[in-house]
Amino acid sequence: MEKGRRLLFWAGILFVFAAASVVFLEARGLEAQANAPASVRVDGVIIDTLAGYGKLELPVVTFYHDQHTDALAKQGKDCASCHKKDADGKLSTKFMRLADESAADIKEIYHSECLGCHQEMADTGQKTGPLDGQCRSCHVDKSEDTAWQPIAMDLNLHARHVQATGGDEKCATCHHQYDETLKKTVEAKGKEENCRNCHLAEPTKDETGLLVSSYSQSAHSACVSCHQDFAAQKKDTGPVTCAGCHSVEEQARIKVVKDLPRLKRGQPNATLLVTMAGDKPKASMGPVAFNHEKHETAVNDCRSCHEGKGTMDGKFFELAGDMHLRTNMQGCIGCHDAKQEEKLVCAGCHGQMPVNKAPSQDSCAKCHDSSLKDLYIDGAVPAKEVAAARAAEAVALRDLRVATIAVEDIPETVTIGSLSVTYEPSKLPHRKIVERLIKDMQGDTLAGYFHGQDTLMCQGCHHNSPASKTPPKCASCHGAPFDPATPDRPGLKAAYHGQCMSCHTAMKLEKPSNTGCGDADGCHKTK
The missing domain is CATH 3.90.10.10 (Cytochrome C3)
Structure with a gap:
């Protein structure tokens, strides 16, 4: 009996040791996979391909793409180490295959290729990713923990690509249509459309049964391949890393084209x-x-x-x-x-x-x-x-100037003192405020078109009263104490503070401070 207890004791010790070792190895695997916190990375690719074949046995895989391309580059390898090229010479976005055959084949490709590469590096004493048996080191869903930002082919970026590829006569560099007779994509001069017209969020089949890749797949395949081709020719080109396109910092560095040319789509003026x-x-x-x-x-x-x-x-x-x-x-x-x-x-x-x-x-x-x-x-x-x-x-015929009343009709200052008890009356530099607002709005056609009435500017503060050069005082409506029966009509003190402080907050004005009542730059002076 005593001997049996001893065996159970040592078996328990061995089990705890083995479990701790697994946890330690998996933790080291995770450490090797990400050199920076996931929340600041943009290269986390979620591998969930097998979800299309049924319920997953383990969580999806969060794969840090740029980390792997950096590691391959140090070994003199490139994207072809993991991605095959199709008949048109474009990289497939799929890992080590051009098409999906079966769930079993896909699973075998990932496990044999990924773990095989890691094992080869480990055998040569190199720092590497998780090895066979460290399942949870790869199968970790961090899809919500990322700094990844989408990027769009906006008018500025489009203009830069037009310049780089040879001008308006080279639209076929990116734009194409599928010719059913020739069974391939061809140039369609004058009929270029947005990529998203054919390439949707998910792969789809068109009316002929042709499988059309998703927008994400087509964009990464076409863009990255083109950028690599330009780089091979020693030409200026775009990024080939996730961070190059999808980080806020890199997007902020995109050069802005001066005098942006108008996109020609036959649209009227x-x-x-x-x-x-x-x-x-x-x-x-x-x-x-x-x-x-x-x-x-x-x-x-x-x-x-x-x-x-x-x-x-x-x-x-x-x-x-x-x-x-x-x-x-x-x-x-x-x-x-x-x-x-x-x-x-x-x-x-x-x-x-x-x-x-x-x-x-x-x-x-x-x-x-x-x-x-x-x-x-x-x-x-x-x-x-x-x-x-x-x-x-x-x-x-539209007059796009911001209209206002004559300067002499705008009171230079307005003294607000009806509630003066603790503080001196507040002197509002009325004309200065109005003139500054008008100055900042001039040249804005949207503001000009919708501010064509001379007293409309006054309505920003003097609301719910007829537009006039001599609007009624605030106390005309807010003189009575607050009444719950009319919740949208505060008392006079609340009306003054709500109007002034809300405006300063919205315009991010630091002086006068919203909370510095009697400060040197405040609205009031203490009696």
């Missing part, structure tokens, strides 16, 4: 926007004269406004959703609201203004031009050239 019900226009409010050329300078790419597939006959893309929804960032109202938040001078007023659930008829007429309704009488649709000409006329 100006056009009329009107809702269509089938083939009939709905122009009861009047169409919107839209300055397309100007809006192109305010967005990063065409997909900022457009989505879906289209043709070159003027309907290259369909508009994305309701243009009036504030939640639709591809619509007019949503985009304009976002611009107001971005620019601090706008945020001071617009950050506090209530959203009108039912806009007035006057606000609708700011965009919808009733003088253009004659083009749509009895359901008629004007020719594209006619619509463009009338839209251009309407756009040219």
